[in-house]
Amino acid sequence: MNYVEDTIAAISTPPGRGGIGIIRISGKESIAIANKIFCMANGRLGDFVLKMPSHTIKYGFIRDLESGEILDECMLTRMDAPNTYTREDIIEINCHGSYAVLRRVLELVFRMGARCAEPGEFTKRAFLNGRIDLSEAEAVIDLINSHTEEARKAAIEQLGGRLSKQIERIRQGLVSVLAEIEVNIDYPEYESELVTADVTMKTLNNVINELEELSKSYRQGRLIREGLKITIAGKPNVGKSSLMNALAGYNRAIVSNIPGTTRDTIEEYIEIDGIPVILTDTAGIRETEDVIEQIGVKKAEEKIQEADIVIYMIDSTEPDIDEKILSINKPLIVVLNKIDIEENYLEDLVKKLRDYDVIETSLTEDIGIKEVFGRIKKYFSEEKIGINTENIITNVRHKNLIDKSLASLKKAVENYNTGMPLDIIAFDIWNGVNTLGEITGASVNEEVLDNIFSRFCLGK
Amino acid sequence: MVNRKGTKLRFIAGEYDVAVIGAGHAGCEAALACAKLGVKTVIFAMNLDSIANMACNPSIGGSAKGQLVREIDALGGAMAKIVDKTAIQIRMLNKGKGPAVQSLRAQIDRRKYQQEMKHVLELTENLDLKQAEIVDIETVEEDGIRRVTHVVTHTGAVYKCKAAIVCTGTFLNGRIIIGDVSYQSGPDGLFPSIRLSDTLRNLGFELIRLKTGTPARVNRRSIDFSNMVPQPGDDEVVPFSFETEVLEIEQVPCWLTHTNIKTKEIILKNIHRSPMYNGTIEGVGPRYCPSLEDKMVRFSDKDRHQVFVEPMGANTEEMYLQGMSSSLPEDVQMEFMRSVEGLENVSVMRPAYAIEYDAIDARVLKLTLESRIVDGLYFAGQINGSSGYEEAAAQGLVAGINCALKLLGKEPLIIDRSEAYIGVLIDDLVTRGTREPYRMMTSASEYRLLLRQDNADERLTEKGYKVGLISEERYAKFKEKYRLVKEELERLSKTHVSPTPSVIEYMEKIGSTPLKSGASLEELLRRPEVEYEDVLKIEELNLKDKGLDYVRRTLPKSVIEQVCINVKYSGYIKLQLQQVEQFRKLEKKLLPEDIDYNEISNLSLEAREKLSKVRPASIGQASRILGVSPADITALYIYLTKRKE
Numbered sequence A: 001m002n003y004v005e006d007t008i009a010a011i012s013t014p015p016g017r018g019g020i021g022i023i024r025i026s027g028k029e030s031i032a033i034a035n036k037i038f039c040m041a042n043g044r045l046g047d048f049v050l051k052m053p054s055h056t057i058k059y060g061f062i063r064d065l066e067s068g069e070i071l072d073e074c075m076l077t078r079m080d081a082p083n084t085y086t087r088e089d090i091i092e093i094n095c096h097g098s099y100a101v102l103r104r105v106l107e108l109v110f111r112m113g114a115r116c117a118e119p120g121e122f123t124k125r126a127f128l129n130g131r132i133d134l135s136e137a138e139a140v141i142d143l144i145n146s147h148t149e150e151a152r153k154a155a156i157e158q159l160g161g162r163l164s165k166q167i168e169r170i171r172q173g174l175v176s177v178l179a180e181i182e183v184n185i186d187y188p189e190y191e192s193e194l195v196t197a198d199v200t201m202k203t204l205n206n207v208i209n210e211l212e213e214l215s216k217s218y219r220q221g222r223l224i225r226e227g228l229k230i231t232i233a234g235k236p237n238v239g240k241s242s243l244m245n246a247l248a249g250y251n252r253a254i255v256s257n258i259p260g261t262t263r264d265t266i267e268e269y270i271e272i273d274g275i276p277v278i279l280t281d282t283a284g285i286r287e288t289e290d291v292i293e294q295i296g297v298k299k300a301e302e303k304i305q306e307a308d309i310v311i312y313m314i315d316s317t318e319p320d321i322d323e324k325i326l327s328i329n330k331p332l333i334v335v336l337n338k339i340d341i342e343e344n345y346l347e348d349l350v351k352k353l354r355d356y357d358v359i360e361t362s363l364t365e366d367i368g369i370k371e372v373f374g375r376i377k378k379y380f381s382e383e384k385i386g387i388n389t390e391n392i393i394t395n396v397r398h399k400n401l402i403d404k405s406l407a408s409l410k411k412a413v414e415n416y417n418t419g420m421p422l423d424i425i426a427f428d429i430w431n432g433v434n435t436l437g438e439i440t441g442a443s444v445n446e447e448v449l450d451n452i453f454s455r456f457c458l459g460k
Numbered sequence B: 001m002v003n004r005k006g007t008k009l010r011f012i013a014g015e016y017d018v019a020v021i022g023a024g025h026a027g028c029e030a031a032l033a034c035a036k037l038g039v040k041t042v043i044f045a046m047n048l049d050s051i052a053n054m055a056c057n058p059s060i061g062g063s064a065k066g067q068l069v070r071e072i073d074a075l076g077g078a079m080a081k082i083v084d085k086t087a088i089q090i091r092m093l094n095k096g097k098g099p100a101v102q103s104l105r106a107q108i109d110r111r112k113y114q115q116e117m118k119h120v121l122e123l124t125e126n127l128d129l130k131q132a133e134i135v136d137i138e139t140v141e142e143d144g145i146r147r148v149t150h151v152v153t154h155t156g157a158v159y160k161c162k163a164a165i166v167c168t169g170t171f172l173n174g175r176i177i178i179g180d181v182s183y184q185s186g187p188d189g190l191f192p193s194i195r196l197s198d199t200l201r202n203l204g205f206e207l208i209r210l211k212t213g214t215p216a217r218v219n220r221r222s223i224d225f226s227n228m229v230p231q232p233g234d235d236e237v238v239p240f241s242f243e244t245e246v247l248e249i250e251q252v253p254c255w256l257t258h259t260n261i262k263t264k265e266i267i268l269k270n271i272h273r274s275p276m277y278n279g280t281i282e283g284v285g286p287r288y289c290p291s292l293e294d295k296m297v298r299f300s301d302k303d304r305h306q307v308f309v310e311p312m313g314a315n316t317e318e319m320y321l322q323g324m325s326s327s328l329p330e331d332v333q334m335e336f337m338r339s340v341e342g343l344e345n346v347s348v349m350r351p352a353y354a355i356e357y358d359a360i361d362a363r364v365l366k367l368t369l370e371s372r373i374v375d376g377l378y379f380a381g382q383i384n385g386s387s388g389y390e391e392a393a394a395q396g397l398v399a400g401i402n403c404a405l406k407l408l409g410k411e412p413l414i415i416d417r418s419e420a421y422i423g424v425l426i427d428d429l430v431t432r433g434t435r436e437p438y439r440m441m442t443s444a445s446e447y448r449l450l451l452r453q454d455n456a457d458e459r460l461t462e463k464g465y466k467v468g469l470i471s472e473e474r475y476a477k478f479k480e481k482y483r484l485v486k487e488e489l490e491r492l493s494k495t496h497v498s499p500t501p502s503v504i505e506y507m508e509k510i511g512s513t514p515l516k517s518g519a520s521l522e523e524l525l526r527r528p529e530v531e532y533e534d535v536l537k538i539e540e541l542n543l544k545d546k547g548l549d550y551v552r553r554t555l556p557k558s559v560i561e562q563v564c565i566n567v568k569y570s571g572y573i574k575l576q577l578q579q580v581e582q583f584r585k586l587e588k589k590l591l592p593e594d595i596d597y598n599e600i601s602n603l604s605l606e607a608r609e610k611l612s613k614v615r616p617a618s619i620g621q622a623s624r625i626l627g628v629s630p631a632d633i634t635a636l637y638i639y640l641t642k643r644k645e
């Protein structure tokens, strides 16, 4: 049972590629949360949201506090309670970027303290706070119930099989840890082969590792749903469009020896061994007077930000390297092209790039393309992108619950290490198990008791 | 009643406001609360020499139960004070596991406890004690409400009363089973209460059958302690009652020995003679205290089980064998006991037995412990499905208080789950019911870090005072204690020290990372390795280094304890308080008593049935009923809103 009146958030426009999306946040903390992530173009923070009046709109940017990265430009609407749909404080963030950007902003909002809204939860709050009148209410509530039911079914289906088994197994491990602790508390005189604290902590650490893998797998789950985003970037005329065509298997992009041929980004869906990939060819990056090309360059930079893998292409007959692309913090494949041309800086480049994942190609001679395919597959299956876990989390609600549970369990281990007493350590483990229980809807309390009585021989 | 000539005996013997049926741990607290609150009360015992009898362990307290006793005391109940007077050993359990799970446990001089409690009852204004079995509770229905009018004794004496509190413990339709032998009986060789079961059934109460058991009592002189491990009490005793300032007792040890492979063989060889395994016993026994034969069967891989040998009192050689409860035949009991180290020549004074008794399904009760079937009829203790003296006393106190408040026309006292274990206990019993005797455990509480034994007064004494069970004098002392706590907390947060040489030196000495810049005393105390004494020392050193005078503050120990816990656990206390705030929101959404759950169309069928049975007081309570889903709760919300319009 969870009627916690905390702050909730969700994307309130139906998901679809491109277009504008709205993130709606409702609850006590919504203004504070928005205030933490809303900034001006130069990244300057300044309590802009706190200062803005109710029912007004402000233009600005969303910034990830931790990485300092600007995620998107947006229009932010602030509406103070009670004159809002839910009768709570509401913030709406109108994002301009793609669905992927929207998701990142939403995840940022979660990290700042909001919880993922259940289907129909905004409406439910509107009703519970007396915003919707009675005639509406009954109809709405049936709808909510059916939504919740559908969502629950969907979640269970998604949970079905291996994933639910894995979560259940993790939970049972925790329940037995709790039983261990609780029997220690409620039957202090009971001596038995009480498992030592070290063993309990080891179980806890194993659980933490497993949950961490699961949490990371959410990203992989997202890749499976939405496709792996690969952006080919580099200077003009290095052969980006040629690579795009080679990977796509047909002439998707125009290739010419005129630098600046590609002026807008070009996307193509391909599959590599069953992995859906969104391949993006971009305009070559350079200083230019051409307004249209300028826009193209800007877009190329955005696409680099959005990508899961960046292929940075270099013409091996040129000596220059773009350090900015190299410093990007995501999987990077460096392709040295045109190795068929005798006069090149290959040796020099390879030396400079020895810390990077480098492939030498000649697209005109059909050299190295297989290696590019192979490298992409490797990135996907290796931990560099996803994580090798038996299961993949695709539901954002599950991910949030797992992350919340993880935070509690980590706190428990930390408290154990700093010598806090058992009651405090137990507190965080209970919270951790309860949170995990919300995924499957199990009542932990009864289970712990059952576990105690079936494992420990107590009596008078 | 029918006399020998066949005529019905019936005479009016007296008139009271409240009749308390049963003088065990629940009945005594109930009667005392009623009488002290000014309603004329009578309490009936099957035998006046068995008032507040400990039919099982000669011990009070233990994990969670110790908290209950402290809460009873904080509210103005009697148990803790009598424990302090009659304890022969006191220990604080779970000392190293954090303040939230520490609990007091005492070995009690059983006879002395009975005498003390009896005397307290005798001395109480507005209270009469009578030895009689109550066989009938008479009621009348007016304006659709059935209420209590009389209680009737086995001799035909009729007492007029406005309310009654039923505290029959294990007496109600009691049956003792020892192997192949079984007979109607109350505990400890006392008469059972047989006819009241029919009365309750006829009134419409659903009765369930429960079972519990107790081990043998043996003569100390026949025990060889040389190879047993002594279990001493604490060097420094913490009293049970907040009003007991110092307590010195002559501590008597308990002893620890173990069963062995031979014990196991004897039991397994005779298991077919166990009434548990041949079907004689129908009652449901508690999982948390299985009989020895139960342990042998369920934990067949274990060859050793603990046996604690506990004294029954200071003026008796009787010892209680904790861990050896059994319903095997007496001859088997003798055989297996003698297989245990130290018990080779044991002389049994009372054999172990199992006892079955009637209880009600407590889901018929309100949170005040008044039944919804009969107005003014309250229930407390084992009849509600609980087990344990402490659980019984807690319910007795709450039933007594509410019964008196109702007769006085005042608002009831309801203690919720976030305020006390008493609240958890009662809410669990009346909301979820129970199939086995319910034992209080700390894990049953969602707010364990708040429900500590050390702060029971802070949680409940205000309530006890408002109700009228706490004297002005005690209340003033209580206020003063927490005024000092508040003052000291403020002082600690406002007083700053700087890293002067002797401060740094001292901190190094106690293994705490020395300060680099100024810090408040509160910040220092928050460090796990820094004790309150250290903080004062650092303050003193700092002042001296600065050439200033230091005046040491002397605060009572109980104040320092609160200050330390509040500082050291402040983060966690805050988190729990937030959880409590969420919890309260739902508890405050009250459900009217007259709801017809069958008319709420959005409710699931199961929810309708369960809600009609429990009739929860609030949405919060409804949400804890087994079988009521979140969707049902939403439906209840709508219904409530609709009603308001």
Ligand SMILES: Nc1nc2c(ncn2[C@@H]2O[C@H](COP(=O)(O)OP(=O)(O)OP(=O)(O)O)[C@@H](O)[C@H]2O)c(=O)[nH]1
Pocket: A235, A236, A237, A238, A239, A240, A241, A242, A243, A254, A255, A256, A257, A258, A259, A260, A261, A262, A263, A282, A283, A284, A285, A337, A338, A339, A340, A341, A361, A362, A363, A364, A365
């Ligand atoms: N010799 C040689 N020429 C190549 C190779 N790959 C591409 N080219 C040629 O290089 C020229 C540029 O190729 P594109 O694929 O259009 O280059 P681009 O990076 O997309 O260029 P922009 O769109 O202008 O940024 C074309 O004439 C290609 O035929 C190669 O491996 N060897």
Ligand SMILES: [Mg+2]
Pocket: A240, A241, A242, A253, A254, A255, A261, A262, A282
């Ligand atoms: Mg191109």
